[in-house]
Amino acid sequence: MRLISDTYNKTDLSLDGSGSLVIETIKEGSGTFPVSGSKVKIHYTGTFEDGTKFDSSYDRKQPLVFTLAQGTVIKGLEMGVSNMKKGGRAVLTCFPQYAYGESGYPPKIPPNSTLKFDVELLDWIGEDLSPNEDGGIEKVEVLQPGHGYLTPKDGSQVDIHIRGEFEGRVFEDRDVSFIIxxxxxxxxxxxxxxxxxxxRSKECVRLKIKPNGVCRNS
Structure with missing residues (x-):
């Protein structure tokens, strides 16, 4: 990721630094960026390079909701939204490799089309880590990415550092080793x-745990 020198609010998000995916921040928004697995809600207008509109959630009067890192939207839109904050607005310029590629999306999107998306991030909810997917455990921020792909299972011994806060007061701050x-x-x-x-190993996250994720079943 790098800033583009001609303007402070444009950033190159392309993986190879080629400028093939650029985000131009119109409004910063607040809070943190959504993490992988978060459910995001956006409004957007999609146009071709000449300004011709091909799609708009505003016209449908229905925001688009999708989960990051599930591949349900084009790569450029997913990567762009991952670099926005709640309430923010940005314009994404997606070259074909970050849009619909050589095939396009007939009949709406011709092959090798560069697309622009004017996006507003209305809201997002962190990845739900609760076993019953009831929203009791929400991953709201990744402070340090993990290593590898393996995760511990029941019966695994883990060594963790835990810091707990409630209403701004620290109630727990310790290293502990135990068996899951x-x-x-x-x-x-x-x-x-x-x-x-x-x-994953070495992953450091911030969790929001609701009452139904705090207490153990009796």
Whole structure:
């Protein structure tokens, strides 16, 4: 990722630094960027390079909702939204390799089309790590990416550092080693223990745990 020198609010997001995916921030927004697995809600208008509109969620009066890192939208839109904050607005310029490529999307999008998206990030919710997918454990920020692809399972021994806050007050800050499934013996909040089976080695995240993700079933 690099800033483009001719204007402070344009950033090259392309993986090879070629300028084939550029985000121009119109409005910054607030908070943090959505993480992989987050459910995002956006409004957008898509145009060709000459300004001709080919699609708009505003016209349908219905925002687009999708989950990051599931491949349900084009790569450029997904990468662009990942670099926006809630309430922010940006214009994405997507070369074909970040849009519909050589094939296009007939009959609406011709082959090898460069597309622009004027995007407003209305809201996003972090990845739901709760076993029952009830929203009890939300991953709201990745502070340090993990290594590899393996995650611990029930019965695995883990070494973690945990820092807990409630209404701005730190109630826990410690290193602890325990076996997943036996966290209660070390007074580990259930939501923390359940989230570990979806985290990779060295991954550091910020979780928001609701009451239904705190208490263990009696």
């Amino acid at each position: 499934g036996e966290g209660s013996e070390e007074n580990i909040i259930e939501g923390v223990e359940r989230s570990l089976v979806k985290l």
